[in-house]
Amino acid sequence: MDHTSSHRPDSGQSAQSIGLVTTQTVTLFEQGDPLKLDSGATLQPITVAYETYGTPNDTLSNVILICHALSGNAHAAGHHHPNDTKTGWWDSYIGPGKPFDTNRFFILCSNNLGGCDGTSGPSSIDPKTNKPYALNFPLITIGDIARLQKALLDHLGIKKVLAVAGGSMGGMIALQWALDYPESVGGALIIASTPRLSAQNIAFNAVARQAITQDPDFNNGDYYHGPKPERGLSVARMMAHITYLSEKGLHEKFGRRLQNREQFSFALETDFAVESYLKYQGSTFGKKFDANTYLYITKSMDYFDPFPDPETTAQRLQKVHARLFVMSFDTDWRFDSSRSKELVRILNLHQKNVSYQEFHSPHGHDSFLLPDLEYSRSIATFINRLYDEELHRRHHKDRPA
């Protein structure tokens, strides 16, 4: 399997950016049956925004589906314009010579259903009214998000993915794929995630939604032609941002350092650097993200609970034969390692093919997005082994008896 050796993620200089990429869109469910959602509602038509990196092989056996988290989008790698200073959200991990190696794999990432970056969501036009859906958009689940991704792959003629991978909420979607489409998934990489939200996670989501819906500009979700509830959304984001970072990471980055001043303001000013940083993060996010999407997506996370009781668990896991790799980070307190271990426990209890690794990182929940050599190698090892086995199977199948 010498073709792996040239693609090791630690090969230094060889890892490059995928370069210029373009977001594509496709409209599904235009004719025929609509998409049936877990709530019982239906949706039709549905636009999906997606990006691809690398080249599919002849048998389409090298496809990897990347699932994004709450505020992510289809732009997982590369850049959109030559002058872009920002790259896709998982650019450290997707590209030539990177763990999701575009020299070897065909990578696909789509904006989640309910999103606000090209895929149908509350900000999309409802064909029935020719106005944005707003709160008329149906509530969605993680299962619905996976269902639309499956429809996209069907549309593209892809019957099976070598692997599905995601961090945080993206990890929930990856798990959902392994459960709902067992014949279509070779392996699932579930990173910094959880089999269900805890009461504390739900509580933080509830406060975020309260901040948004109490913003007078929220206007019961119907704000697309007036001022947007940016203030409420920015407060929600500021709070969430605290949960993405470790206490230690925040301390090391900011400590009690003052922002552009030598002494306290003794006024209701921004005194500390950490305040300034959070306000900037909140304000930027409040301007660019859709508040209704934030409501819908947090709700879909609240609802996620594939293993609510032993009977359901056994039934849901019966047909699962994907290889599963669960990864967590030791300073993540949003979804701490005990959540990943709980998932591993459930999967092992049901004789699933599961591996687990905890990585050391000072960066808390955000670690799954940040460059790290050991984490990088483990992803590459998992993905390459899946593919090597696939090639091996194919080689033996094709060889004349």
Add this chain to the structure above:
Amino acid sequence: MDHTSSHRPDSGQSAQSIGLVTTQTVTLFEQGDPLKLDSGATLQPITVAYETYGTPNDTLSNVILICHALSGNAHAAGHHHPNDTKTGWWDSYIGPGKPFDTNRFFILCSNNLGGCDGTSGPSSIDPKTNKPYALNFPLITIGDIARLQKALLDHLGIKKVLAVAGGSMGGMIALQWALDYPESVGGALIIASTPRLSAQNIAFNAVARQAITQDPDFNNGDYYHGPKPERGLSVARMMAHITYLSEKGLHEKFGRRLQNREQFSFALETDFAVESYLKYQGSTFGKKFDANTYLYITKSMDYFDPFPDPETTAQRLQKVHARLFVMSFDTDWRFDSSRSKELVRILNLHQKNVSYQEFHSPHGHDSFLLPDLEYSRSIATFINRLYDEELHRRHHKDRPA
């Protein structure tokens, strides 16, 4: 020292409520010099609301000062009306036969400077304008809060307290007393507290202030004659409330239990019990508390940092000879045990008389308010030993040579 034996906190039936109590008010700094604040500003006159429980002895050697936390007030024990279902905030610990035993001690608790429950704060009338101070109230520090308490005790003729005690921010005030008034403090009980806020603590405070100041009803703090920024304050409180409880405690209390429903709403409704609980907590607090006080008090906590560097630390601790007892709770993540240990480390490094105990409790930061036998006994042991030693000293001093 047999008089301690009848006051053990675990004596069961003997512990009673202090019964009906009344809040008293006194106006200080009416004439003469105003109160000088750490910011350089001055304040005059200042009303202080306080309550007392128990009876002072002839020599005033049995006085204990209780310091309240962010949202507390002077009403620490007993009830105000015969039909009150709610008692004072530390009623489990203050009363006849309780750790702060009113059969033995004279207990005093005053509303903090900047508060909104009787002591001068942003909602008080500024004599210069005959309108509420609002944001014209000067910024205050933990040192200023202690300073006003000291003025109150001076006014009452109390030169020295047997002990000063408080949890959370109240613990910061207790520590401040030991530092600023070394001759006036026998012992300090610093519970579930910290020598300084971390970057994460400051970050949470910053989000809370943002939620309040972005509420359109905030009106730059000048809202006393119109609608109040209840929504922003309620969001701030909901978020803070999450940090008061442990993840485990929230899980055990609520888990993923639904609120008055059998299945998900599939709408932007309150689905989970934990959401409902938090919304109720936020809404109640938003109606009763003053948003400006919330801003000022969180800022005073942000600023608290008595040991910023080794030189200042050595200088501040030089004259301290109070006996110090630092207590923490193992599931507190707002001010976790490592903060208390850091304080203990500093105090030991400077040869101070310090004890430390960590208690096991599932209730997180709120543990300091809740009944617990071991914690209760440790408070009683500390307080009674301080007093027994005081009596012993006095006995030997009074005995003819």
